[in-house]
Amino acid sequence: MKILSQTISWVFMPLFMPIYALLLVMYVPAQEELFYGLDCPDCVYLLDFQIKKALFYMFGIFCVIAPGFSFMLLKRSGVINTLEMETRAERTVPIIIMFIYCLGLFLLMSYTAKGSNLPKFVYSLPLSGAVVTGLFIALNQWKKISIHAASAGIFTGFILAYLAVNMKFGIGMLLVSILLSGIVMSARLNLQKHTLLELTVGWFSATLFTFAVNYFY
Numbered sequence: 001m002k003i004l005s006q007t008i009s010w011v012f013m014p015l016f017m018p019i020y021a022l023l024l025v026m027y028v029p030a031q032e033e034l035f036y037g038l039d040c041p042d043c044v045y046l047l048d049f050q051i052k053k054a055l056f057y058m059f060g061i062f063c064v065i066a067p068g069f070s071f072m073l074l075k076r077s078g079v080i081n082t083l084e085m086e087t088r089a090e091r092t093v094p095i096i097i098m099f100i101y102c103l104g105l106f107l108l109m110s111y112t113a114k115g116s117n118l119p120k121f122v123y124s125l126p127l128s129g130a131v132v133t134g135l136f137i138a139l140n141q142w143k144k145i146s147i148h149a150a151s152a153g154i155f156t157g158f159i160l161a162y163l164a165v166n167m168k169f170g171i172g173m174l175l176v177s178i179l180l181s182g183i184v185m186s187a188r189l190n191l192q193k194h195t196l197l198e199l200t201v202g203w204f205s206a207t208l209f210t211f212a213v214n215y216f217y
Helices: 002-011 017-027 049-077 088-112 121-139 147-165 171-190 196-216
Strands: none
Touching: 002 171, 017 049, 017 121, 017 147, 049 088, 049 121, 088 121, 121 147, 121 196, 147 171, 147 196, 171 196
């Protein structure tokens, strides 16, 4: 059971979750339809393949490669003892780094894609990452909030907001995100990395703020 929980923790590690969310909305069919039946330009599925590939590369660099490299440098320099960042004190600098990368991606997207009429979600996803990591800089001073639970919350909040705008995306995707969140949090609980409170606060706060940013952006 421990090996399974460790595998789940690595497969669904926080750096990967925004990429999973992006790939899901890119390749699961959806019709851009608001509650009043009016078309809107916020269906990521309809984007050209080359644009999707460019977005994947940009998110991959800012959400996975650059942060991962930065965390390895922190470990090598002794700022953190392990990539798991076991203690609350170890997490402050990595969370700040993630905030900088998320905000940087949002600003880069806003500058390079200005006037291109891309769906709002390609901007709001990195912005919500910046908002949530900014919130966690403060929460980390109080409690060792689960970053795994928070990333699952970002995934769920993003899917919920996307579903609210693209009604034909399918409620099943939201159920998948909730089930995935439960699996990830159960794995962290089984490994005794966090308490139920740390997992719950991380997931609910990330879900709420991510939904708000992505829906109202």
